[in-house]
Amino acid sequence: MTTAAPSTALVMIQPAFTDAERLALAGFLAGYRGLTREAYALDLRQFTSWCRARSLGLFVVRADIEGFARDLEARGRARATVTRRLCTIAGFYKYAVEEELLDHSPAAHVRRPRLDYDSHAVALDRNELGALLVAAGLGPPPEHGLISLLALNGLRVSEATGADIEHLGLERGHRTLIITRRGGKVVTIPLAPRTARAIDLAIGERTGGPVFVAPDGQRLDRHGAGRIVRKAARRAGIGKAVTPHTLRHAFITAALDAGVPLRDVQEAACRADPRTTMRYDNSRKLHRMGEPNSSFRELAA
Numbered sequence: 180m181t182t183a184a185p186s187t188a189l190v191m192i193q194p195a196f197t198d199a200e201r202l203a204l205a206g207f208l209a210g211y212r213g214l215t216r217e218a219y220a221l222d223l224r225q226f227t228s229w230c231r232a233r234s235l236g237l238f239v240v241r242a243d244i245e246g247f248a249r250d251l252e253a254r255g256r257a258r259a260t261v262t263r264r265l266c267t268i269a270g271f272y273k274y275a276v277e278e279e280l281l282d283h284s285p286a287a288h289v290r291r292p293r294l295d296y297d298s299h300a301v302a303l304d305r306n307e308l309g310a311l312l313v314a315a316g317l318g319p320p321p322e323h324g325l326i327s328l329l330a331l332n333g334l335r336v337s338e339a340t341g342a343d344i345e346h347l348g349l350e351r352g353h354r355t356l357i358i359t360r361r362g363g364k365v366v367t368i369p370l371a372p373r374t375a376r377a378i379d380l381a382i383g384e385r386t387g388g389p390v391f392v393a394p395d396g397q398r399l400d401r402h403g404a405g406r407i408v409r410k411a412a413r414r415a416g417i418g419k420a421v422t423p424h425t426l427r428h429a430f431i432t433a434a435l436d437a438g439v440p441l442r443d444v445q446e447a448a449c450r451a452d453p454r455t456t457m458r459y460d461n462s463r464k465l466h467r468m469g470e471p472n473s474s475f476r477e478l479a480a
Contacts, residue, residue, distance in 0.1 A: 200237035203275040222267035241285045258292035265291050303429045314415035320380035327374035333430035336401045336423035342390040
């Protein structure tokens with residue numbers, strides 16, 4: 180009996196990226212760390228996978244990048260997502276040019292989707308936000324502390340989960356927390372009274388380490404934080420898809436409704452571009468969180 184050799188007729192061998200292409204990828208990502216590096220790595224992983232599926236090298240031409248963008252749009256990706264992917268790709272090719280691995284960037288004139296400045300994020304009205312804080316207050320102290328930080332202090336989920344006990348302090352009678360913002364900027368923020376009490380209960384007798392700890396004893400990550408927020412929202416009877424970012428959105432719109440100037444809200448939210456905060460301002464005019472005299476201070480006290 181003879182054994183037939185396996186056929187390779189249907190096997191498509193994808194070309195490996197060149198040494199220069201791999202060097203460019205590694206070098207570009209080496210310039211970043213933390214969540215920024217993870218986000219850029221995700222964008223480039225999707226782009227490189229798209230290139231491989233079409234037997235393209237990584238140093239492509241403008242038409243290929245345009246094709247990638249149009250493919251994302253055809254698959255229903257949000258315009259903001261497509262724009263972010265293209266920005267990452269443009270940054271990657273700019274790095275390759277600076278390192279003299281390419282003569283010019285093929286992404287230099289790629290068309291990017293035009294963004295609107297109306298927020299389409301899920302919003303909580305004043306009653307829903309109050310119900311969520313009540314539900315959190317009746318739950319475990321760490322849950323109450325996390326949700327208070329997100330909703331009453333407007334922290335990003337990475338800032339909240341990255342908080343350490345050693346960075347809690349007291350200034351002029353106010354409890355404070357030192358956090359690391361995007362770009363590595365270190366700032367000290369005053370905690371809302373309710374947040375401060377919740378965090379004190381959350382850390383108990385611990386004197387060091389993460390403020391929020393997962394069941395396995397490790398630092399709580401963004402996925403664990405998301406599960407906590409969703410669980411509290413269900414207990415509060417909220418049928419919307421609530422995420423940690425929903426609570427940050429609620430903080431910004433509540434502050435604007437309370438009459439806080441846009442510039443001050445932008446600074447509190449640590450947003451570099453005022454147009455991003457304006458998106459929430461435009462959104463709240465359609466989905467108001469209550470009457471102007473409904474005090475955000477009542478929720479934070």
